[in-house]
Amino acid sequence: MTGSFTSADRLPSCVETARIFDEFPAPSYRGNQKEALADIRDAFAAGNDVVLVRAPTGSGKSLLARAIAGCARTAGEGGVEQLIDSFYTTPQVSQLDDVAEDSLLEDLNVIRGKNNYDCILPGETDTPVNQAPCARERQFDCQVKHRCPYFSDRAIASNRRIAAMTLAYFMQTAGSDVFGPRDVVVIDEAHGLGDWAEMYATIELGPDTVPVWDDTRPQQVDDLEDAAGYAQRLADVAERRVQELRQQEELTAEEVAERDRLNKLRQDLGWFVEDYRDPESVTTWVVDQPDGEGGSVTIKPLDPEKYLKHTVWDRGHRHALLSATILNKEAFCANVGLNPDNVALVEVGHTFPVENRPLYDVTQGKMTYEHRDESLPKIARIVVRAMQAHPDEKGLIHCHSYAIAEKLESLLVDFGVGPRLRSHESEDRDGQLTAWKRTDDPDVFLSVKMEEALDLEGDLCRWQVICKAPYPNTRDSRVAQRLEDGQWGWYYRTALRTVIQACGRVVRAPDDHGATYLADSSLLDLFERARVDMPDWFAEQVDRMAPPDLPTFDPSAALGGGSVGGGSDSDDGGSQSRSRSRSRSRSRRSSGTSPMADVWDTE
DSSP states (O other), rough: EEOOOTTSOOOSSSSSSGGGGTTTOOOOOOOHHHHHHHHHHHHTTTSSEEEEEEETSSSSOOOOOOHHHHOOOOTTTTTTTTTOOOOEEEEOHHHHHHHHHHHGTTTTOOOOOOGBOOOOOOOOOOOBBBGSHHHHHOOOTTTTTGGGGGHHHHHHHHSSSSSEEEEEHHHTTTTTTTTTEEEEEEEEGGHHHHHHHHHOOOEEOOOOOOOGGOOOOOOOOOOOHHHHHHHHHHHHHHHHHHHHHHTTBBBHHHHHHOOOOOOOHHHHHHHHHHHHTTTTOOOOOEEEEEOTTTSOOOEEEOOOOHHHHHTTGGGGGEEEESSSSOOHHHHHHHHHHHHHHGGEEEOOOOOOOOGGSSSSOOOOOOOOOOTTTHHHHHHHHHHHHHHHHTTOOEEEEESSSSHHHHHHHHHHHHOOOGGGGEEEOOOOOOOOHHHHHHHOSSOOOSSSSOOSSSOOGGGOEEEEEEESSOOOOOOOOHHHHHHTOOOOHHHHHHHHHHHHHHHSSSSTTTTTEEEEEEETTTTHHHHEEEEEEGGGHHHHHHOOBBBBOOOOGGGGGGGGTTSOOOTTTTOHHHHHHHHHHHHHHHHHHHOOOOOOTOOOOOO
C-alpha cells in the first residue's frame, strides 16, 4: 500500500487523527484495514484538506469511513468558533440502508428526505410528511411535531456527532441552519461525485417538470443566450404562481406538490442564470431542445465546480472520499474542482485471491448499435453455454440497456431456456431484484444498470456476463462536448470505472468466488486504452484473462437437468417456451422503487 502524501510542513489538520484507531468500530481488523487507517491518519496529519481512499470491494470502506468521521473535533475539544462533528454521506440509498442496519455503525444517525416518512396525525397516517397538514396549511401548529418521525430523526442527526444521509439530501441542505458546516465530511462511494453534481444541477424543463408549462412553452432555443432569456421568463412566471399559492389558507396535496416543484424550479433557474452571467464562472453549460420550438429544454453543466463548492466543499473543514474506482487523482480533482496539491491518495491493497475473481474472454464482436444485430445472437449462445457450465448456480447478465435486455431475453427464450430467466422493467427493479436474490433456484437475472450498489456474496450469484462496454452515450450533449474538447481520457476512465464496479458484484469476501464473462470485444480495446488508470489489483485480473472451457451449445443442459422441447436455433417449441417464460416473469412482478434509483437513469 502506498500513500501519495503532500508536504508535511503545512498547518496541522483539524482532524484529531491520533485517535483514528480508537474510533474504528469493529473489534478486530481484517485485510489491510489497520495499515489503511495509519496511511489516512498520516495523510491528514500532513495537512491535506482532502484524502482520497481507493479501497477495493470487501475492504470494509464503511468501517474506515466511521473511523475517519469519529476523528472530527467534538464540542469540548476546540474553541467556540471552531467546527465540530462530522457528516457521513453516500449517493447510494442501498448503502445508507446497509449503514442503518449495521450494529457496528449504530452511532451514525440517519436522516432521509421528508417523502420517506409518514405523518402520525389521525387520518393522515398514509400521507408522506412532505404532503402533511404542516406542508398544506398556512401557520399550521402541529401539536405532535416532537414525535414526528421526520423531525425527530432530523433533530437527532443534527445534534449528534455523526449525521448520515444520502448525497442528494446532503446537497439539498446546503445553506440550512439545521445542517451547517462540520469539521469532517466523509463521502462513501465517491467516484461519481462530479457526475452526481452534473446530474443534480441539470435542469429539465418540460410538461412533467414545469407546472406552468402550458403557459410558458419556449420558442426556439438555439444557444445559451436563448436559454438564459427563457429561464428568466419562466422563473418570473413561477414566482407569480408561488405567490398565488402562498395567499391561500390551505392547499391540496396536488397544490403542495406544485408549490414545491415551482420553488425548486425557481432555485435551479436562478442558479443557472447567475452562473451563466458570471464572467468568472468556470462552468461550461450546454443546452438541448431536440423537438424544436415549443418542445422540452434541458440545460446541463459540465464540471460544476461552483455547485460543488457550495454543496460539498464549503460544508466541511476536511473531507475524506472513499471508493474502489477513483482511478486517476489529478483527473478526479480537475473534475470536482479540487487542487491536487492539497489532496492525498491512499491506496488500499486487494486481499481477495485473484484466482477467485477470474475474468473470461468470450467476446463475440462489438456491441455498438451498428454491430449489435450481428453480435447479440452470438452472445445469447454464449449465455446459454455459461448456463450449462453453471447449471446449479445463479447468474447475472449486465445488459446495459432495456433494448438489449429485451432482445437478449427474446433470443434466450427462443433457445428454450426461458424457465430459468428473470428480468425487470424500470418501475419494478427493486421487487424483481429482491425476488431473485431470495430464490434458491439457479435463476439467471437479466439486469439493466446494476453495476453498482449490489452485494451478491456467496451463493446469491456465482457468475455474470457483461454484454456491452459501458461507454457514456455520445448522444448526450455533455458527453459530446467533452469529446469535442478532446477529453478521451475521461471517456475511457468512465467506462473502465463501471466495468470494475460490475466485476465486484459477485466476489464480496476473501473466501468468496465468482466468474465474470466479457462478451463485447470493445471491452478488450477499453482495457488497452485505459491501462494507465487501471488499479494494480484489477490489472492482475486482466492479465490472467483467458477463454474459458465452456460446454458445447446444448440448451436442454442449461436448464439444470430440466428440459424444454427442442432447444436449437430453429426449435419449433420456442414460441411456446417464450409464452411460459413471460407469463412466469409477469406473475412475479411487483411495484417498488429500486434502492439504486438514485444512482442510475434507467429509462
